[in-house]
Amino acid sequence: MHQYHRGLGAARLVWAEANGIRDRPAEAVTAAVMRRVRSRVLLLQQEGKIRPERLYSTEGSVRGWLLTVTRNLVVDRMRSAVARHETVGAEDKDMPLPDHTGAVLASVVATGLLRRLSHEHREVLLHTYLCGRTVQETARVLGIPAGTVKSRRHYALNILRSEAGENIRREVA
Incomplete structure (x- = not known):
């Protein structure tokens, strides 16, 4: 040995x-x-x-x-x-997994609502909210007056609010 x-x-x-x-x-x-x-x-x-x-x-x-x-x-x-x-304890077994269903559903609903807007309204919302540009920057990028940017943003948000309200009323009923 x-x-x-x-x-x-x-x-x-x-x-x-x-x-x-x-x-x-x-x-x-x-x-x-x-x-x-x-x-x-x-x-x-x-x-x-x-x-x-x-x-x-x-x-x-x-x-x-x-x-x-x-x-x-x-x-x-x-x-x-x-x-x-790595250990698996009793506290790990009972932990609920995160549920992303709500986020996915909200994304689908938001996409559907945005598709109902005109191209001009979507474009203004894209630049002001998603790109984070100011009204003046958006006006310069799009080549339109700043007042038109404010107006399109206002009407786009009103349309989204009313459409979202209708969706909520449909779901509740």
């Missing part, structure tokens, strides 16, 4: 290098590798396929197998939820 410990020294080094530590997790991986070695040796002995001269060799397939098993265990531990400190 002494030669296995030399092979496991490399396994411990792989774990330590992968995690930048040399403490308990390396010992846990070493113990897991030893369990796998023991179960593999017992299986090979039962099948009569074990060759004693290869069993204690630090070269060839046994050493490669040890390093592969170690690497796989290290990767499994790094990918596990425990390594990422």
